[in-house]
Amino acid sequence: MSIEIQNIVRADPSVTVSVLMEMIKQQYGYMVKYRRVWQAKRKALVVVFGDWDKSYNKLPYWLSAVVHYNPGTRVDWFLLPSDVPGTTIFGRVFWAFGPAIEGFKYCRPLIQIDGTHLYGKYKGKMLTALSIDANGHIFPLAFAIVEGENASSWSWFLYALRQYVTDRDGICLISDRHRGILSVINNEEIGWSEPRAFHRYCLRHVANNFNNKYKSKQLKDLVFRADIDLQKWTQSHDNGYRYGWMTSKAAECMNGVFKGARMLPMTSLVRLTFYRTILYFERRRAEISEAVDRGEVYTEYAMKKLKKMGNTGFCTFSDIH
Structure with a gap:
């Protein structure tokens, strides 16, 4: 058995x-x-x-191998001092795979961030960042294991994103309204304040928070009059930075993809993100290669958009005298 x-x-x-x-x-x-x-x-x-405790000791060696054999991969550690000479205590780790960093250069300037629980022997949070590729698909960018969602951990993660993943200006950053994020997002030293970036809220989280607080149906119907800056959560006042993405659902979907990893020992967790990201990219590469071989110039996502706009368009004929 x-x-x-x-x-x-x-x-x-x-x-x-x-x-x-x-x-x-x-x-x-x-x-x-x-x-x-x-x-x-x-x-x-x-x-x-593998064993949970021993896994922490294996992780630095495994990530070093990934960095060595996958050029462009970035890893950052946050270690705590120990009373035992010559030793340190694991605090946090950030990692972003080289192909993801390179590929983001060709994605729209949009990043979604989210945090999710770990369910193994030791609790904590996994923070994730992703973008959307030209075909409207999820594009995994970066991961981190932290002690929890707070101002310090989000500040550290967002700073690492700027340091190791992208220095592009004008990026739209979509998230929920977690206090840890809100308390640090305007810190210029982290690199995500305007005009370098434009922070927007996940519309679904805005609505859910409102509905959880106010049980009256009349009030629920007035959620769109909530006392929150319209620029932060409505498409009509967004100035186009969202590219139509109103929620951070894609980030939550990615958390679902890595659901099994969240109860594994540390090294196995990180290893699983590596191999599933490889599999994800390989499937997308195969799809695009087949499309190119068929002579297709635009992505399937773009063609659907163009077709939809074409179907709703109309022509006006005028007689010229």
Whole structure:
């Protein structure tokens, strides 16, 4: 049974204990207590992906290898002092793969950021940044593991984005209204204040926060009169910086892609982001290569936009005397 659980965990680290319990019941005909299955899953994770504590020591070596064999990859560490001479304590780590940094030069100047929980032995948050490519697809940019979402961690992450990923001006940065982000976004030293960048809010988060606070249906219908700068969350007052992207849903979708990674030991987590990003880019490369071979000049996303505009257009004929 342990081998079967290991195989399931290897294929999907996020598999729930309830699913494993049901599998055992169907195959072996008896019900195992939740606690025992939980322990079995935890042991399987260690066998397949390594020990949580030892994983922290392996991570610097693994990332060094990635930097060496993938030119342009950037890694930054935030280490804490230790009482033990010659040792440091892990605080945070930021990483961005070389091909992503290079590819962003050809994406629209738009970045979405978000944070999501880690569910392994040690808690924390994974911060992510992504853009949108010419075909309207998610374009992973950078990741970080931090102790939580606060002013210090967001300041550190946003500064690393400027230092290692892009120094382009005029970027639209879309996020939720987390206090940590709002408290540092206008700090000129970080590099995301206007006119270097234009911070915009995720419309869905604005609406959700309003609806959670005010239960009255009448008030919910007035959400679009919320006392928030219209330039921050409406397309009509946006000056075009959003490129039509009203939410940070793409960033949340990417968090879903890496859902299984969030309960893994540290090195396995980072390794999974590496290989899934490779797979993602390879699939996109194959799609575009096939389109080029067919003689297509514009992306599928662009052609749909042009066709839609063409269908809604009209002609006016005038007689000239």
